[in-house]
Amino acid sequence: xxxxxxxxxxxxxxxxxxxxxxxxxxxxxxxxxxxxxxxxxxxxxxxxxxxxxxxxxxxxxxxxxxxxxxxxxxxxxxxxxxxxxxxxxxxxxxxxxxxxxxxxxxxxxxxxxxxxxxxxxxxxxxxxxxxxxxxxxxxxxxxxxxxxxxxxxxxxxxxxxxxxxxxxxxxxxxxxxxxxxxxxxxxxxxxxxxxxxxxxxxxxxxxxxxxxxxxxxxxxxxxxxxxxxxxxxxxxxxxxxx
Amino acid sequence: xxxxxxxxxxxxxxxxxxxxxxxxxxxxxxxxxxxxxxxxxxxxxxxxxxxxxxxxxxxxxxxxxxxxxxxxxxxxxxxxxxxxxxxxxxxxxxxxxxxxxxxxxxxxxxxxxxxxxxxxxxxxxxxxxxxxxxxxxxxxxxxxxxxxxxxxxxxxxxxxxxxxxxxxxxxxxxxxxxxxxxxxxxxxxxxxxxxxxxxxxxxxxxxxxxxxxxxxxxxxxxxxxxxxxxxxxxxxxxxxxxxxxxxxxxxxxxxxxxxxxxxxxxxxxxxxxxxxxxxxxxxxxxxxxxxxxxxxxxxxxxxxxxxxxxxxxxxxxxxxxxxxxx
Numbered sequence: 257x258x259x260x261x262x263x264x265x266x267x268x269x270x271x272x273x274x275x276x277x278x279x280x281x282x283x284x285x286x287x288x289x290x291x292x293x294x295x296x297x298x299x300x301x302x303x304x305x306x307x308x309x310x311x312x313x314x315x316x317x318x319x320x321x322x323x324x325x326x327x328x329x330x331x332x333x334x335x336x337x338x339x340x341x342x343x344x345x346x347x348x349x350x351x352x353x354x355x356x357x358x359x360x361x362x363x364x365x366x367x368x369x370x371x372x373x374x375x376x377x378x379x380x381x382x383x384x385x386x387x388x389x390x391x392x393x394x395x396x397x398x399x400x401x402x403x404x405x406x407x408x409x410x411x412x413x414x415x416x417x418x419x420x421x422x423x424x425x426x427x428x429x430x431x432x433x434x435x436x437x438x439x440x441x442x443x444x445x446x447x448x449x450x451x452x453x454x455x456x457x458x459x460x461x462x463x464x465x466x467x468x469x470x471x472x473x474x475x476x477x478x479x480x481x482x483x484x485x486x487x488x489x490x491x492x493x494x495x496x497x498x
Numbered sequence: 499x500x501x502x503x504x505x506x507x508x509x510x511x512x513x514x515x516x517x518x519x520x521x522x523x524x525x526x527x528x529x530x531x532x533x534x535x536x537x538x539x540x541x542x543x544x545x546x547x548x549x550x551x552x553x554x555x556x557x558x559x560x561x562x563x564x565x566x567x568x569x570x571x572x573x574x575x576x577x578x579x580x581x582x583x584x585x586x587x588x589x590x591x592x593x594x595x596x597x598x599x600x601x602x603x604x605x606x607x608x609x610x611x612x613x614x615x616x617x618x619x620x621x622x623x624x625x626x627x628x629x630x631x632x633x634x635x636x637x638x639x640x641x642x643x644x645x646x647x648x649x650x651x652x653x654x655x656x657x658x659x660x661x662x663x664x665x666x667x668x669x670x671x672x673x674x675x676x677x678x679x680x681x682x683x684x685x686x687x688x689x690x691x692x693x694x695x696x697x698x699x700x701x702x703x704x705x706x707x708x709x710x711x712x713x714x715x716x717x718x719x720x721x722x723x724x725x726x727x728x729x730x731x732x733x734x735x736x737x738x739x740x741x742x743x744x745x746x747x748x749x750x751x752x753x754x755x756x757x758x759x760x761x762x763x764x765x766x767x768x769x770x771x772x773x774x775x776x777x778x779x780x781x782x783x784x785x786x787x788x789x790x791x792x793x794x795x796x797x798x799x800x801x802x803x804x805x806x807x808x809x810x811x812x813x814x815x816x817x818x819x820x821x822x823x824x
Contacts, residue, residue: 356692357707360695362711409710410710413710
């Protein structure tokens with residue numbers, strides 16, 4: 257079953273075409289990788305899928321429902337949840353409080369019936385391995401832990417589809433490993449994931465299917481091996497001369 | 499549950515770092531409550547009591563400003579919009595239409611809340627300097643209106659002959675004290691739990707809130723309504739305390755005074771802002787003997803606060819006590 261479908265999405269900023277008709281389908285339970293050189297339109301694609309930007313054309317279907325143009329909080333409430341490439345913690349709040357805020361949404365309350373927000377938040381912090389940091393101001397956390405906090409907040413909504421925007425960017429090898437493990441565990445527990453990533457090595461360990469974007473178009477789709485051999489992809493990454 | 503350190507009920511913020519200061523906070527609240535209750539006993543002077551009445555009103559206004567601006571980061575530079583509207587509503591209803599006292603007092607917050615509903619829709623979409631300017635302009639517009647509609651509002655002169663809250667200075671003192679206590683206590687109670695966290699999260703990053711499925715607009719509107727209701731009630735009481743209302747209740751000077759009180763006292767805590775209201779009202783009155791130099795001395799007194807206690811006086815002091823305890 258298809259969880260998320262994008263049909264001919266278009267988005268332009270003034271004269272710049274960010275998405276020139278992107279179509280893709282995400283199967284229930286899979287991890288789909290989205291790669292592409294800088295400026296290929298990956299983050300714009302996420303903004304449009306998650307309702308942060310309205311598309312100029314095209315449609316987004318989520319579990320059969322047309323969600324094009326719905327506001328971001330409604331999209332999240334439906335179970336299509338995204339994280340940000342640059343982490344956006346709630347400064348001034350503690351780690352636990354950050355997750356509690358995410359647990360206050362109607363969807364989160366409905367799905368965690370009966371349990372208190374704090375219990376739910378503690379559970380999420382344990383799941384991402386941040387329980388020992390719960391009482392600390394979020395401003396004290398290193399980047400790698402902020403990335404995990406971002407995921408904990410997203411998980412508060414028990415997402416049907418989780419959009420991860422460059423979860424590994426800016427992380428050291430030591431920080432990457434536990435995060436990779438976390439994402440793998442999420443996938444094994446049945447979550448559908450779409451991962452935008454620049455770090456191809458990490459991404460290739462996770463996914464069976466990759467979509468390659470360049471200049472706002474899908475230029476290739478397939479397994480990591482197929483995509484890596486695709487001449488159009490090689491050209492996009494190495495420059496037009498090849 | 500399974501061995502986690504959380505035990506308190508939902509609503510209470512149970513993070514140790516924040517709860518550690520609570521005993522000191524409760525002690526300070528009890529002590530200041532007791533002091534304020536006994537002021538008319540050991541200082542039964544009319545002038546002193548009237549100064550305290552103003553302090554009660556300003557403390558409530560500062561707390562009301564804080565619940566919107568301190569928490570969600572929407573800095574309201576036109577808080578006088580609500581205070582002035584409450585004041586004029588009470589003054590006009592009592593002098594022109596002879597409404598009874600309790601009715602005109604309640605009219606203040608009702609009219610102010612209605613106004614907040616009206617302006618909140620468009621204004622709360624703005625942020626930063628845009629919200630600040632819009633709120634400043636809104637209050638400015640109504641200040642002009644009091645002049646333009648002079649046949650009704652009395653123009654520059656304002657409205658005279660507003661019936662007094664009470665002929666007894668002590669009764670006036672206790673009525674306004676009860677209002678301040680209810681406003682500060684109520685706003686503190688409303689924001690001390692999960693809702694306060696959501697409001698602070700809105701200030702920190704609104705887009706991230708929406709990504710978490712939190713629809714921020716109703717929360718912002720709720721904070722604005724509480725803020726406006728408090729300001730409106732302070733305004734209607736002010737009208738009956740002063741027995742006169744003029745365009746100055748809509749002035750930018752009043753708005754800025756409330757902001758300074760909140761910032762000096764401590765933004766984002768409600769009780770800090772209220773403490774700022776008391777501190778600065780009493781300080782400003784006690785500096786009257788400096789005559790023309792009063793404002794200069796006032797500014798000099800504030801400078802160290804801004805420089806050395808950026809979080810505000812009260813959170814700074816409570817933080818000190820907390821650290822000594824450890």
